[in-house]
Amino acid sequence: MLKEFDILVIGGGPGGYVAAIRAAQLGFNVACCESNPYADPKGEPRLGGTCLNVGCIPSKALLHTSHLYEEAAHAFAGQGIEISAPKINVQKMLARKNGIVDQLTGGIKALFRKNKVAFLAGHGAFVGKTANGWKLAVGKEEVEAKAVIIATGSSARHLPNVPVDNKIVCDNVGALDMDAVPKKLAIIGAGVIGLEMGSVWRRLGSEVTILEALPDFLPFADADVAKEALKIFTKQGLSIQTGVQVNEVKVGKKSVAISYADKDGKAARIEADRLIVSVGRVPNTEGLNADAVGLKLNARGQIEVDAHCKTNLPGVWAIGDVVRGPMLAHKAMEEGVQVAERIAGQAGHVNLDAISGVIYTSPEIAWVGKNERELKAAGIAYKTGKAPFLANGRALGIGAAEGFVKILADAATDRVLGVHIIGSGASDLIAEAVVALEFAGASEDLARICHAHPTLSEALHEAALACDKRALHC
Ligand code: FAD
Numbered sequence: 001m002l003k004e005f006d007i008l009v010i011g012g013g014p015g016g017y018v019a020a021i022r023a024a025q026l027g028f029n030v031a032c033c034e035s036n037p038y039a040d041p042k043g044e045p046r047l048g049g050t051c052l053n054v055g056c057i058p059s060k061a062l063l064h065t066s067h068l069y070e071e072a073a074h075a076f077a078g079q080g081i082e083i084s085a086p087k088i089n090v091q092k093m094l095a096r097k098n099g100i101v102d103q104l105t106g107g108i109k110a111l112f113r114k115n116k117v118a119f120l121a122g123h124g125a126f127v128g129k130t131a132n133g134w135k136l137a138v139g140k141e142e143v144e145a146k147a148v149i150i151a152t153g154s155s156a157r158h159l160p161n162v163p164v165d166n167k168i169v170c171d172n173v174g175a176l177d178m179d180a181v182p183k184k185l186a187i188i189g190a191g192v193i194g195l196e197m198g199s200v201w202r203r204l205g206s207e208v209t210i211l212e213a214l215p216d217f218l219p220f221a222d223a224d225v226a227k228e229a230l231k232i233f234t235k236q237g238l239s240i241q242t243g244v245q246v247n248e249v250k251v252g253k254k255s256v257a258i259s260y261a262d263k264d265g266k267a268a269r270i271e272a273d274r275l276i277v278s279v280g281r282v283p284n285t286e287g288l289n290a291d292a293v294g295l296k297l298n299a300r301g302q303i304e305v306d307a308h309c310k311t312n313l314p315g316v317w318a319i320g321d322v323v324r325g326p327m328l329a330h331k332a333m334e335e336g337v338q339v340a341e342r343i344a345g346q347a348g349h350v351n352l353d354a355i356s357g358v359i360y361t362s363p364e365i366a367w368v369g370k371n372e373r374e375l376k377a378a379g380i381a382y383k384t385g386k387a388p389f390l391a392n393g394r395a396l397g398i399g400a401a402e403g404f405v406k407i408l409a410d411a412a413t414d415r416v417l418g419v420h421i422i423g424s425g426a427s428d429l430i431a432e433a434v435v436a437l438e439f440a441g442a443s444e445d446l447a448r449i450c451h452a453h454p455t456l457s458e459a460l461h462e463a464a465l466a467c468d469k470r471a472l473h474c
C-alpha cells in the first residue's frame with residue numbers, strides 16, 4: 001500500500017533528522033528515510049549521518065583521548081604530576097568512541113519516536129510527480145509526499161588511481177578506525193580532516209607527513225592564524241609540506257609508497273604504514289533519480305537551491321552538505337529548521353555569513369565572518385584588535401598560552417566584521433563572536449561587556465578593547 005506523508009526527508013544526518021523533528025513539531029506528518037551501511041543493534045541503518053557515524057562525533061572522541069594521552073606523556077611532569085610513561089590501548093579507545101556513536105545515533109531514533117517521525121529504512125529515490133506532490137521509492141516501498149527535503153549529505157572525494165580500502169589507504173571512515181598506531185602515517189590534504197586526524201595519530205606516536213597541493217597552508221583561514229598554526233603544528237612534530245603534486249601511490253600489503261614533486265618541483269617519495277586521503281567531499285546525488293524528474297544540479301554537482309534552500313522543483317527542498325555553503329553539521333541543522341519552518345509558511349532563515357568554522361586541533365582554531373584578505377578584496381576599511389593568550393591568567397594556569405584572538409571591525413562604524421581565534425577553547429569562545437555578528441554588534445559592545453575573571457573569554461574582551469587601542473593587559 002502506498003504510504004502517504006506531508007513531508008519525506010531523504011537522509012537522516014544532522015540536516016535531515018533535525019528537519020524531520022522540527023517539521024513534526026510544526027504538526028506535519030513526517031517520514032525520514034536512511035540507507036547507510038552502519039547498522040544499529042536491530043540491524044537497521046543508524047541515524048546521524050556522516051556527523052555522528054564517521055565524522056564530527058567520533059573524531060572529537062579520538063581527539064580527546066589522544067589529547068589526554070599527550071598531556072599525560074608530556075605535560076603532567078611540568079605540573080609536578082609524576083607518572084610512568086602512559087600506554088595507549090587502541091582497542092579500548094575505539095570501543096569508547098563506538099560507544100558514544102551508538103548512544104547518540106540510538107538517541108535520534110528515540111527522538112523520532114517521541115516526535116512521531118516515521119523512520120523508513122531504505123534508499124530514497126524520486127519516481128515522479130503526482131497531483132498532490134511526489135512519488136518516491138524507499139527501498140522496495142512506494143511513498144507519496146506533498147513536500148520532499150533532500151538531505152543526502154556528502155562522501156569523501158577519492159583520487160584517481162588511489163583505491164581506498166580503509167585498511168592501508170583510508171578516507172575518513174578508516175582514519176577513525178585504525179586498529180593500531182601506525183609507525184608512519186602519510187596524509188594527502190592539509191585541510192580540516194588531515195589536521196584533526198593527523199593530530200590524533202601524531203599524539204599517539206605516529207610520524208605524520210601531510211602533503212598539501214596548494215602553496216599556502218589553510219588559505220581559507222585568516223593569514224595570521226594560518227601562520228601561527230603552521231608554526232605550532234610543525235613544532236608539535238607534524239611535517240606539513242605545501243605546494244606538492246602527488247604523482248603516484250603504490251599500495252603494498254602492509255605499506256604504501258607515495259611519489260610526489262615537492263614545492264620546488266623536485267621528485268620525492270615517502271613510505272608509510274597507512275595513508276589517509278582527505279582531499280574534500282562530494283555531494284551525494286547519485287541514485288536520487290534526479291535527472292528523470294529534472295532536479296537541477298550546479299557545476300559542482302550540488303543541488304541548486306535559492307537562499308531558502310528551495311530547488312527548481314515545486315515542493316522539493318535541499319539542505320546541508322548536498323547544497324552550496326560550508327560542509328558543516330551546524331549549518332546543515334539550521335537549514336533543516338529553516339526549511340521545515342518555510343514549509344509551514346513561517347520565515348525560517350539562515351545567515352551563511354555568520355556560520356562559524358572550527359578546527360579541533362590543539363590549539364583549536366575558530367573563526368566567523370570575514371578575514372583580512374576578504375575585507376581587502378572587498379575594499380572595506382577595517383581596524384584590528386589582537387590579544388595574545390600569553391597575557392591571559394587562565395590560559396597560563398591551564399598550560400595553554402599559545403595563540404591569540406583577533407577582531408576585525410569596520411573602520412567607520414566599528415561593526416564587528418570577523419573574529420579569528422587560535423587557542424585553547426576557541427570552539428566555545430567563538431560563540432560570543434557569532435552573537436556579536438548576528439546582532440550587528442560593534443567592537444565597543446564586546447569591550448563594554450563584563451567578562452568573568454579568570455576566563456579565556458577575557459582574551460576576546462582584550463581584543464575588543466585593542467580595536468580602540470585601549471587594551472588593559474597587553
Ligand atoms: P550527512 O551527515 O552526510 O547525512 C546524509 C545522510 O543521508 C547519510 O546518512 C546518508 O547515508 C543518507 N543518504 C544519502 N543518500 C540517501 C538516499 N538516497 N536515501 C536514503 N538515505 C540517503 N562538521 C562540523 O560541523 N563539525 C565537525 O567537527 C565536523 N567534523 C567532521 C569530521 C569528519 C571526519 C567528517 C568527514 C566530517 C565532519 N564534519 C564536521 C562535517 C559534517 O559531518 C557534515 O557537514 C554533516 O554531517 C552534514 O550533514 P548532512 O545531514 O547534510 O549530511
Ligand code: NAD
Pocket residue numbers: 159188189190191192193194196211212213214246277278279280281326327328357358359360
Ligand atoms: P578540506 O576541503 O578541508 O581540505 C582538503 C585539502 O586537500 C585542501 O587543502 C586541498 O587543497 C587539498 N587537496 C585537494 N586535492 C589534493 C591533492 N590531489 N593533493 C594534495 N592535496 C589536495 O577537506 P577535508 O579535510 O577532506 O574535509 C572535508 C570537509 O569536511 C571539510 O571541508 C569540512 O567541511 C568538513 N569537516 C569539518 C570539520 C570541522 O568542522 N572541524 C572536521 C572535519 C571535516
